[in-house]
Amino acid sequence: MPTRLVSTLLLCALGGMPRAQDPPFPLPKPAPDRPTPDDAEAAARARRLCEAIDAGKAAVVTEALLAGTSPDTGMGAGADSTAGRTPLIHAVVARRPELVDLLLAHGARFELGDDAGHTPLMYAARIGDADAIRRLVRLGARPDAQDDDQQEAREHAPDDATRVVVQTARDHHATLLQALAQNDLAAARQAIAAGASPNGNDGVRSALGHAVRTGSVEACQELLQAGARPGLMLVDGWSVTSPLAIAAKSGSLAVLRTLLAAAPDVWALGHALCTAADAADDRLQRVELLLAAGAPADHEAGLQTPALAVAAGHGDLPVMAKLLAAGAPQSHADHALLRAAGIADAATAAGCVRALLAAGANASAPVLFQTALAAACARGHRDVAELLFERSDAATRNLAVGELAGEGPIDELKWLLARGGKDLDLDAGCTLRGAPLLEAIDHANHAAIKALLEAGADPNLPPTILSDAPLVRAVRRQDEPSIHRLLEHGADAWRKWEVPLRPPQSALDVANEIGYLGVVVLLESHAPPGDADLPPLGRALRRAGLHNDDIGGVWQLRYTDSATNRSQLVYLRKAVTTHGDLAGQEIYSLVYDAAEPPPNELVRSLFQQRFGLGGLVLEAATEQQPNWRIRFRYVAPTTLTPADLAEYLDIVQSTADQLERTANPGAEDRL
Amino acid sequence: MIRLLTFLTSALVLAAPQDPAADPLRERIAAAVAATGLHHDASASGASHVLRYDHDGNRQQRVYVSARAGTAGARRMVTVYTTVWHGTEPPSDDLLRKVFTNCKKFGSYYLFAESDGSWSIRFADQVDVTTLPDRPAPDDPVVARLRATIEFVDQVGEATDKDLNGDRDGG
Numbered sequence: 001m002p003t004r005l006v007s008t009l010l011l012c013a014l015g016g017m018p019r020a021q022d023p024p025f026p027l028p029k030p031a032p033d034r035p036t037p038d039d040a041e042a043a044a045r046a047r048r049l050c051e052a053i054d055a056g057k058a059a060v061v062t063e064a065l066l067a068g069t070s071p072d073t074g075m076g077a078g079a080d081s082t083a084g085r086t087p088l089i090h091a092v093v094a095r096r097p098e099l100v101d102l103l104l105a106h107g108a109r110f111e112l113g114d115d116a117g118h119t120p121l122m123y124a125a126r127i128g129d130a131d132a133i134r135r136l137v138r139l140g141a142r143p144d145a146q147d148d149d150q151q152e153a154r155e156h157a158p159d160d161a162t163r164v165v166v167q168t169a170r171d172h173h174a175t176l177l178q179a180l181a182q183n184d185l186a187a188a189r190q191a192i193a194a195g196a197s198p199n200g201n202d203g204v205r206s207a208l209g210h211a212v213r214t215g216s217v218e219a220c221q222e223l224l225q226a227g228a229r230p231g232l233m234l235v236d237g238w239s240v241t242s243p244l245a246i247a248a249k250s251g252s253l254a255v256l257r258t259l260l261a262a263a264p265d266v267w268a269l270g271h272a273l274c275t276a277a278d279a280a281d282d283r284l285q286r287v288e289l290l291l292a293a294g295a296p297a298d299h300e301a302g303l304q305t306p307a308l309a310v311a312a313g314h315g316d317l318p319v320m321a322k323l324l325a326a327g328a329p330q331s332h333a334d335h336a337l338l339r340a341a342g343i344a345d346a347a348t349a350a351g352c353v354r355a356l357l358a359a360g361a362n363a364s365a366p367v368l369f370q371t372a373l374a375a376a377c378a379r380g381h382r383d384v385a386e387l388l389f390e391r392s393d394a395a396t397r398n399l400a401v402g403e404l405a406g407e408g409p410i411d412e413l414k415w416l417l418a419r420g421g422k423d424l425d426l427d428a429g430c431t432l433r434g435a436p437l438l439e440a441i442d443h444a445n446h447a448a449i450k451a452l453l454e455a456g457a458d459p460n461l462p463p464t465i466l467s468d469a470p471l472v473r474a475v476r477r478q479d480e481p482s483i484h485r486l487l488e489h490g491a492d493a494w495r496k497w498e499v500p501l502r503p504p505q506s507a508l509d510v511a512n513e514i515g516y517l518g519v520v521v522l523l524e525s526h527a528p529p530g531d532a533d534l535p536p537l538g539r540a541l542r543r544a545g546l547h548n549d550d551i552g553g554v555w556q557l558r559y560t561d562s563a564t565n566r567s568q569l570v571y572l573r574k575a576v577t578t579h580g581d582l583a584g585q586e587i588y589s590l591v592y593d594a595a596e597p598p599p600n601e602l603v604r605s606l607f608q609q610r611f612g613l614g615g616l617v618l619e620a621a622t623e624q625q626p627n628w629r630i631r632f633r634y635v636a637p638t639t640l641t642p643a644d645l646a647e648y649l650d651i652v653q654s655t656a657d658q659l660e661r662t663a664n665p666g667a668e669d670r671l
Numbered sequence: 672m673i674r675l676l677t678f679l680t681s682a683l684v685l686a687a688p689q690d691p692a693a694d695p696l697r698e699r700i701a702a703a704v705a706a707t708g709l710h711h712d713a714s715a716s717g718a719s720h721v722l723r724y725d726h727d728g729n730r731q732q733r734v735y736v737s738a739r740a741g742t743a744g745a746r747r748m749v750t751v752y753t754t755v756w757h758g759t760e761p762p763s764d765d766l767l768r769k770v771f772t773n774c775k776k777f778g779s780y781y782l783f784a785e786s787d788g789s790w791s792i793r794f795a796d797q798v799d800v801t802t803l804p805d806r807p808a809p810d811d812p813v814v815a816r817l818r819a820t821i822e823f824v825d826q827v828g829e830a831t832d833k834d835l836n837g838d839r840d841g842g
Contacts, residue, residue, distance in 0.1 A: 577776045581819040584777060600764040607771055608782045610750075612743030613797055615779025618771040635777045637799070637816060644746075644799075651744045 027359035028324040030333040071108035084115035107267030117147035140199035143170040172196035198228040203236040208243040230259040231268020248272035270299025277310035297326035312336035315348035334365035342375035363391035374403035377412035405436035426457040459491035471507040493523035496545025536638035544642035570653035584635035589656030592630035632656040707818040752795035753828030
C-alpha cells in the first residue's frame with residue numbers, strides 16, 4: 001500500500017498521469033446568433049438601404065449597415081429598373097461621397113457592378129463626375145476594370161474632359177501595376193508620389209500589401225500617410241484579402257500595429273481577425289491586438305471560416321477563449337466544434353471538443369452538410385466520436401454515416417453503423433448528399449457499400465427526381481464491383497423505376513442504353529428475390545414495373561386515359577394454362593358486367609367482331625358470380641418479355657374499353 | 672385517340688383488303704407453316720393455308736391459317752381458325768349463347784357472316800409472328816407455338832362440331 005501511494009504521488013508530481021475526468025479548458029459561453037433574415041426580408045432591407053442612399057439619409061444608412069444589411073445587395077433588377085445596381089452605385093449616382101466612405105467601411109466592394117457589369121467607377125464616368133472618379137480611384141477602384149462588353153470606365157465617359165480624367169488615372173494605374181509586378185516597392189512609391197492611387201491594385205497586389213510583406217514599417221507609414229487603406233479589399237476570383245489581413249496573418253507585430261494605428265474600418269478588422277486566428281506564430285497577440293482595435297468577434301463574410309473555427313482548427317484554446325469572451329456567437333462555436341473534431345492530434349482534438357461542448361457548442365448543427373461526428377470518425381478519434389455521438393441527434397448521425405460512406409475510413413464507418421444500430425436511417429439523404437449507399441457508390445467505396453448493405457441499407461432504394469436507384473447509379477458509373485455487391489444483396493436489375501419527368505428505367509435498361517454489354521449479361525442472369533415463386537408472366541409483370549394489385553388469383557392493373565378521362569381494369573391470371581406444348585396465362589378485361597343477361601342483339605353484334613389479338617367469351621351468372629359478363633381475353637404465351645407483356649396488357653385493356661363504349665354508347669364508364 | 676386507333680387496327684385489319692405483296696410477313700408466314708411439318712394447301716382464295724385433319728367416324732376438320740398477318744398495336748399476329756357450325760340462316764340466340772359461354776383454355780368463338788349470305792361460327796386463336804425470322808426452323812419458338820395452336824384449334828373445332836352438329840360433320 002505505501003509503495004502504491006508513493007508511486008501515485010510520484011507520477012502526479014511528474015505530471016505524467018492523465019486524468020480521464022479532467023475538467024475541460026474553461027471557455028466562455030458563446031453569444032446568441034443574430035437572427036438571419038429570410039430572402040424576402042433581405043430584399044426589403046436592401047430596398048430600404050438603397051432608398052435611404054438615394055435620399056441622402058446618412059443616419060438611416062448607418063443604422064441599416066450596423067443592423068447587418070448587406071452593403072453589396074442592391075434593389076434587384078426588373079420592374080424597378082435599377083437593373084442590379086449595388087448600394088455603392090446608388091451612392092455614386094446620388095453624388096454622396098460620405099455614403100461611399102460609409103459603405104466601404106462596411107465592406108462594400110468596388111468590383112461588383114450592375115447586371116451588365118458596370119462598376120461604380122463606370123457610373124461616375126457616365127455621369128461625368130470627375131471628383132467622384134478621382135475619389136473612387138484613390139480609394140482603390142480599378143480604372144482598368146471591364147464590363148460585360150469589355151468596355152472600361154473611360155469608354156463610358158460622356159465627354160472629353162471626363163475621359164481625360166479617367167485616362168489619366170488609368171495611366172498612373174498602369175505605371176503602379178508595372179512596378180508592383182516587378183516587386184519594386186521603390187518604383188511603386190514613386191508612382192504614387194507622381195499621382196498614382198495609393199490604393200491602386202490588380203486584385204492581388206497593392207503597394208501597402210507589398211510593404212507589409214517586406215516588413216518595412218517605414219514604407220507602411222509612408223503609404224498610409226499617402227492615403228493607402230489598410231482595409232483595401234484585394235479581390236481575385238473567390239480569394240479576398242487586404243493589407244491588414246496579410247499583416248494579421250504573416251506580417252510582423254510592428255507592421256500590424258502600424259496598420260492598426262491607421263484606424264482601419266470595421267469590416268477590415270473583422271476580416272483580419274479571421275486570418276490572425278490562422279497565424280503560425282504570435283496568434284494570441286495578434287488576435288488581442290485586433291480585438292483591442294475593435295475587430296468584431298462575430299464577423300462573417302461569405303464562405304470565410306469564422307475566427308473561432310479557425311482557432312479551433314489549431315486547437316488554440318486561449319485564442320478561442322478570447323474570441324468567445326469578445327462575443328463570438330453560437331454558430332461560430334458549432335463551426336469550431338467541427339474544426340476541433342478534425343484536428344489530427346487525438347489529445348488536442350479531445351481537449352478542444354470537450355471544452356467547446358462544455359461551453360455549449362451544438363454537436364447537432366452541421367456546417368455545410370458536414371458534422372463534427374464524421375470529422376472525428378474520419379480522424380479515427382474514437383473517444384471523441386463517442387462523445388459527439390452521444391450529443392448528436394438522429395439527423396446528424398445519419399448525415400455522418402453519409403459523410404463516411406463517401407471517403408471515410410471503413411473501420412470508423414463500421415463502428416458508427418454498429419453504434420447507431422437500428423436507430424440509424426440508412427436510406428435517408430439530405431439536400432446535397434444522397435442516401436449513404438449512393439454516396440458510397442459515387443465514390444466507388446466498395447467496402448462501404450458492403451458495410452452499408454450488411455447493416456440494412458436498401459439495395460432497392462427508390463429513386464427521386466434528383467437521384468437514381470442504387471443499382472442504376474452503379475451501372476451508370478460502370479462500376480462492376482459495386483454492381484456485384486448490390487446484386488448479392490438483392491438489388492433488382494429488372495425493376496423499372498418510375499421517376500417524374502423520366503421514362504421508367506431499370507438498371508438493365510440503363511446498361512443497354514449506355515452499351516455496357518458485359519454487365520447486361522450479368523444483370524439478365526440475376527433474378528430478383530422472390531422471382532422464383534412467381535409464374536412466368538408474374539415475373540415479366542414485375543420486371544415491366546407496372547403498378548398492380550394482387551387480388552388473389554389475378555393481378556389487377558388500372559389504366560387511365562387522360563384524354564378521355566376513362567379508366568379500365570385489366571387482369572392477368574396467375575394460373576398457367578397448358579395443353580400439350582401450349583402454355584399461357586390469361587389476360588382479360590370486362591366489356592359487360594351486369595345482373596341482367598346481355599341483350600341478344602348485343603351478343604350478336606359484339607361476337608361478330610374479329611380482333612388481331614384476343615377474343616370474347618360470355619359468362620353466365622352463377623351462384624358464386626351473380627353477374628353476367630362478357631370478357632375480352634387473350635391467353636398469352638408464358639415466354640413474353642416484360643415489354644411485350646406491357647404491350648399485350650395495353651392492347652387488351654384498350655380494346656375492352658372501346659368495346660364497352662360500343663356496347664353502351666353514351667353510358668358512364670363502369671369497367 | 673391512340674386507344675381508338677389501337678382498337679380499330681386490331682378489329683378491322685383482317686377485313687381490310689391489302690396488296691399481298693405489301694405484306695413482307697406473308698412469305699415468312701408461309702415458311703413458318705411449312706416448317707411445322709404439317710400437310711397443308713393454299714385455300715381457293717389464297718387468303719389462308721388450309722390443313723385437313725381426319726377424325727374417327729370419317730369426320731374431317733379443316734384448320735385455316737391466315738396467309739397475312741393482322742395487327743394489334745405494334746404486334747403482328749396470324750389467326751388460326753376453324754368452322755364449328757355453318758348454316759344458311761343465322762344461328763339461333765340459344766345456340767350462340769351455348770357456344771359463346773363455352774370457354775376454352777385458349778382461343779375464342781365468333782360469329783361470321785360468309786360472303787355468300789350464309790353464317791358460320793368459328794373458333795380461333797392468334798399467334799404472334801412479330802419476331803418470326805426470314806427462314807424459320809422447325810424448332811423456332813414461333814413455329815412450335817403455331818403448330819401447337821393449329822392442333823389445339825383442330826381438337827376444339829372437332830369437339831365443338833360434334834357437340835353442335837352430332838353426326839353431321841360441320842367442320
